[in-house]
Amino acid sequence: MLSGGSHTKFFRLALAATLFSFLGVVFSSYSRLSEAGLGCPDWPGCYGQSFTPVTARDIDRAKPAGRVVRPEDRAWRDVVQRYLSGVLGLLLLRLAWRGWQLKKHKRNQQVLIPLATMLLSFTLAFAGALTISLKFKPLVMMMELLGGMIILGALWWVALREQKIWKSVSPSPVARSLRPRVLAALLIVFIQIALGGWSMVNYAGLTCPDFPTCQGLWWPPMDQLNALTLWRDIGLEYESKLLDLPATTAIHMNHRLGALITLLYVGWLSLRVIRVGSEEQLRWHGLLVLLLLAEQMVLGILQVMTHLPLALAVAHNAVAALLLLSLITLYHKARPPRTR
Numbered sequence: 316m317l318s319g320g321s322h323t324k325f326f327r328l329a330l331a332a333t334l335f336s337f338l339g340v341v342f343s344s345y346s347r348l349s350e351a352g353l354g355c356p357d358w359p360g361c362y363g364q365s366f367t368p369v370t371a372r373d374i375d376r377a378k379p380a381g382r383v384v385r386p387e388d389r390a391w392r393d394v395v396q397r398y399l400s401g402v403l404g405l406l407l408l409r410l411a412w413r414g415w416q417l418k419k420h421k422r423n424q425q426v427l428i429p430l431a432t433m434l435l436s437f438t439l440a441f442a443g444a445l446t447i448s449l450k451f452k453p454l455v456m457m458m459e460l461l462g463g464m465i466i467l468g469a470l471w472w473v474a475l476r477e478q479k480i481w482k483s484v485s486p487s488p489v490a491r492s493l494r495p496r497v498l499a500a501l502l503i504v505f506i507q508i509a510l511g512g513w514s515m516v517n518y519a520g521l522t523c524p525d526f527p528t529c530q531g532l533w534w535p536p537m538d539q540l541n542a543l544t545l546w547r548d549i550g551l552e553y554e555s556k557l558l559d560l561p562a563t564t565a566i567h568m569n570h571r572l573g574a575l576i577t578l579l580y581v582g583w584l585s586l587r588v589i590r591v592g593s594e595e596q597l598r599w600h601g602l603l604v605l606l607l608l609a610e611q612m613v614l615g616i617l618q619v620m621t622h623l624p625l626a627l628a629v630a631h632n633a634v635a636a637l638l639l640l641s642l643i644t645l646y647h648k649a650r651p652p653r654t655r
Contacts, residue, residue: 324413325410325413325414325417325477326474326477326478328406328409328410328413329410329429329470329473329474329477330474331406332403332406332407332410332432332470333467333470333471333473333474335399335402335403335406336403336463336466336467336470337467337636338399339396339399339400339403339463340463340464340467340632340633340636341629341632341633341636342395342396342399343396343459343460343463344460344515344628344629344632344633345625345629346395346396347456347460347515347516348515348625348628348629348632349625400436400439400440403436403466404433404436404437404440407429407432407433407436408433410429410433410473411426411429411430411433414426414429414430415430425473425476425477428469428472428473429473431469432466432469432470432473435462435465435466436466438462439458439459439462439463439466453513453516453517453545454545456512456516457509457512457513457516460508460512460515460516461505461508461509461512464505464508464636464639467636467639467640468639468640468643471640471643471644472643472647475643475644475647476647489591489592489597490597490649490650493587493588493592493597493645493649494646494649494650496584496587497584497642497645497646497649498646499580500580500581500584500642501639501642501643501646503576503577503580503581504577504581504635504638504639504642505639506573507570507573507574507576507577507635508635508639510569510570510573511570511573511631511632511635513566513569513570514566514567514569514570517542517558517563517566518558518563519558519563519564519566519567519570520567520618520623520628521622521623522560522563522564522566522567523535523564523567523568523571523619524619524622525619526616526619526620529564529567529568529571530564535564535568536561536564537561537562537564537565537568538559538561538562538564538565539565539569541558541559541561541562541565542558542562542563542565542566542569543565574612574615577608578608578612581604581608581638581642582605582608584601584604585601585602585604585605585608586601586605587601588600588601588604588645589601589602589605596648597645597648597649600641600644600645600648601645603641603644604638604641604642604645607634607637607638607641608638610634611631611634611635611638614627614630614631614634615631618631
């Protein structure tokens with residue numbers, strides 16, 4: 316017989332791993348964004364100029380004058396990131412082992428997801444080594460970004476299935492109708508995170524310094540073919556210029572269009588959950604999704620209007636992760652109760 320303490324330890328391990336995964340995602344975005352030189356990387360000027368560049372072409376011309384991140388500045392971020400990844404790896408290893416031990420006495424014990432997240436974490440660590448040898452290829456960096464989000468979501472799912480506070484609702488027509496719609500929202504948000512990550516690793520955040528227009532136009536010249544090229548022959552170094560203005564404009568506009576689709580669908584879904592979810596105690600979860608969605612959109616607009624300061628850029632990534640977790644929580648609530 317296993318005591319309840321064994322299951323409690325498994326839940327605490329899952330919760331701790333989720334916390335370190337979230338910290339890793341946020342710090343990884345901070346490290347990547349700061350090394351990309353977003354906002355004004357120098358002081359008291361901005362990109363070597365006396366005044367802040369206003370148009371995309373001004374920024375494009377000014378970037379070569381900006382500072383290059385010093386190796387010592389880069390080193391401490393890499394060290395902190397490696398420590399976070401190392402602690403997370405140990406927690407995942409412990410979580411998978413404890414789940415395997417509990418599986419001997421409990422048939423429906425979660426084992427596959429902890430094991431998969433552990434393997435994915437080690438794969439991402441290997442990809443991190445490739446990032447340096449492949450001169451920071453955008454595709455390799457995208458694998459790390461999306462992999463971190465997948466690990467975070469999977470660990471939160473494990474913790475949700477073990478906790479006893481947010482219980483699943485009883486099977487009902489409302490819950491059954493919401494489940495596929497929440498899954499669609501999860502897919503849309505994940506694609507939007509991928510578009511935002513692609514914009515970040517290709518340094519496209521400053522391409523459109525105005526809103527709601529881009530470079531003073533509603534539909535500026537864009538090069539979608541070059542923007543969607545996943546693998547290029549020339550590696551992408553820090554502070555290097557790889558894509559021309561039409562290509563980075565296409566990447567930025569794709570992220571904006573994705574944001575509009577996310578706002579319309581996830582906003583509609585959260586309002587529907589608020590309206591029909593009172594009996595199943597889903598109303599507050601719908602309200603949480605709506606608040607995080609609104610905060611995410613406000614942060615996105617403020618980033619453009621203020622030329623991407625580092626604090627807002629990191630907060631934008633953190634709220635994106637929280638929005639993903641809130642939708643996972645909503646899906647957990649809409650699922651049938653777990654049989655013991």
